[in-house]
Amino acid sequence: MNLGQQISLASLYSLLNKKAGLQTKKLKLNIDEQVECLKNLGITFKYYSESDAKTFLTESNYFFKLKAFTKNYKKDKNNKYINLDFAYLRELSTLDTLLRALILELCLACEHLLKAQINTHCSNNDKEDGYSIVKSFLKNPKNKPRALERYEKGHKPNIYQQELIAKYYKKIFLSI
Numbered sequence: 097m098n099l100g101q102q103i104s105l106a107s108l109y110s111l112l113n114k115k116a117g118l119q120t121k122k123l124k125l126n127i128d129e130q131v132e133c134l135k136n137l138g139i140t141f142k143y144y145s146e147s148d149a150k151t152f153l154t155e156s157n158y159f160f161k162l163k164a165f166t167k168n169y170k171k172d173k174n175n176k177y178i179n180l181d182f183a184y185l186r187e188l189s190t191l192d193t194l195l196r197a198l199i200l201e202l203c204l205a206c207e208h209l210l211k212a213q214i215n216t217h218c219s220n221n222d223k224e225d226g227y228s229i230v231k232s233f234l235k236n237p238k239n240k241p242r243a244l245e246r247y248e249k250g251h252k253p254n255i256y257q258q259e260l261i262a263k264y265y266k267k268i269f270l271s272i
Contacts, residue, residue, distance in 0.1 A: 130159045138176025143183035
């Protein structure tokens with residue numbers, strides 16, 4: 097049985113199990129089989145060669161992430177993608193990576209600015225000692241770090257947390 101037949105049988109098996117409410121395991125495919133699977137789904141390699149696609153799947157991304165982008169494309173009556181080239185999936189994955197990096201950078205910048213504003217406010221407030229604001233913040237269970245919750249319940253902190261918790265647990269302050 098060739099790979100195409102295996103994939104077709106696996107798709108049929110998956111569909112039947114899905115209708116029956118059962119979960120199925122995905123096939124483990126090597127890089128050559130991944131490219132073959134994409135071809136069997138109607139994905140072309142007109143603008144991006146199979147060889148380059150194999151390199152991309154080996155070094156830059158992974159099959160199931162690229163496969164997730166196929167949900168944005170239509171299929172024909174034979175369940176094959178219409179006008180979908182691997183180059184489009186590659187481009188979407190690149191855009192996804194760039195967007196994630198941009199969002200992360202913006203989040204980190206916002207976090208830094210908020211911390212700076214809180215520190216400035218506390219530094220300029222003679223009534224704030226840096227401890228009471230943290231104590232007030234941690235009173236809300238939603239704000240308490242899991243490591244502190246676990247410590248309070250008697251769990252031993254991991255090696256990365258134990259010295260910090262031992263040193264600062266009773267006197268957590270806003271670092272200015």
